[in-house]
Amino acid sequence: MRLAIMQPYIFPYIGYIQLIKAVDKFVMYDDVNFINRGWINRNRILVSGKENMFTVPLKDASQNKLINEVDVINDGKWHVKMLKTIEQAYKKAPYYQEVFPLISETLHAGEQNIAGLALVSLQKICQYLEIKTEIVPSSARYSNAHLKAQERIMDICLQEKASQYINPIGGTELYDKKYFEERSIQLNFIKSRPVVYQQFNNEFVAWLSIIDVLMFNSKEKVHQLLDEYELV
Numbered sequence: 001m002r003l004a005i006m007q008p009y010i011f012p013y014i015g016y017i018q019l020i021k022a023v024d025k026f027v028m029y030d031d032v033n034f035i036n037r038g039w040i041n042r043n044r045i046l047v048s049g050k051e052n053m054f055t056v057p058l059k060d061a062s063q064n065k066l067i068n069e070v071d072v073i074n075d076g077k078w079h080v081k082m083l084k085t086i087e088q089a090y091k092k093a094p095y096y097q098e099v100f101p102l103i104s105e106t107l108h109a110g111e112q113n114i115a116g117l118a119l120v121s122l123q124k125i126c127q128y129l130e131i132k133t134e135i136v137p138s139s140a141r142y143s144n145a146h147l148k149a150q151e152r153i154m155d156i157c158l159q160e161k162a163s164q165y166i167n168p169i170g171g172t173e174l175y176d177k178k179y180f181e182e183r184s185i186q187l188n189f190i191k192s193r194p195v196v197y198q199q200f201n202n203e204f205v206a207w208l209s210i211i212d213v214l215m216f217n218s219k220e221k222v223h224q225l226l227d228e229y230e231l232v
Contacts, residue, residue: 003162005029005138005153008067008118009039010056011103011209015168015192017125018229020133022166022190027156028122030068030115031139034061041072041114043209047089049202054082054209058114068115068139079107086211092200093215102128103211115139125210129219129226150175157185166190166231188231195225 002023008030009016020026034040042055057073083104090096102124111117115137122135144155153175157165164186167175172189180187196204197216205212213222 001025001160001162002164002166003027003157003160004166005156006168007032007035007040008115008122009043010041010114010118010121011043011211012039013043013207014195014210014213014225015190015207017210018192018226019166019168019190020122020126020135021131021226022229023133025134025136025160028115028119028135028137030137031066031145033063034065034067034070036061036063040067040118045086045089045209046199046202046205046212047085049200051205051208052085052089054085056114056117068113068137070115071113072111072117074112083107090215095215095218099128099211099214125214128214129222150179154179154183158183164188169232191230191232193228193230195228197221197225
């Protein structure tokens, strides 16, 4: 059983979705500390040929809070502004009609905290792409918040009876392959290959939100791009 564990990101870049597709179960690590100025509540889209950051506004966000304790500001205003920006940026994109509704449904899902909103975005993406990976919030199942770092990851792997744990390539210095091997778990890191596709007639801007990938590519093409990685 292949397992991955990752903090929740809203409409993340394609490498995050590659990780979800690569495993049988994806644990959304939502009961760890929030990271200020990270990718949990923001990402980049293409506006007038250039990258542009979108941000979901949060109430009293702090690194002293767990991700699932950080609430979204639900005043209704930013939803309208963000959707308008996306509409104006992508309304001429080939798959706008199919993709825009899943973005709108996510933002209007009524989720109170950023973890819940990110989860909805991941579920909508996977539903659209017919990715069958089970997504589980860590706060809902494992009762191991007293453990730290690699020990906590290992405890989740053991509870799930994982035979393989796949982590983003950036974690190579955090995890020890021998530590996993001693517990009969294969540790691999996922490394994305360059992903390139047509964005209108602009010079290509890489590693934007999955929103951008979905707007410009058919489902079949997206799946081809999702397979552009290697395990090391």
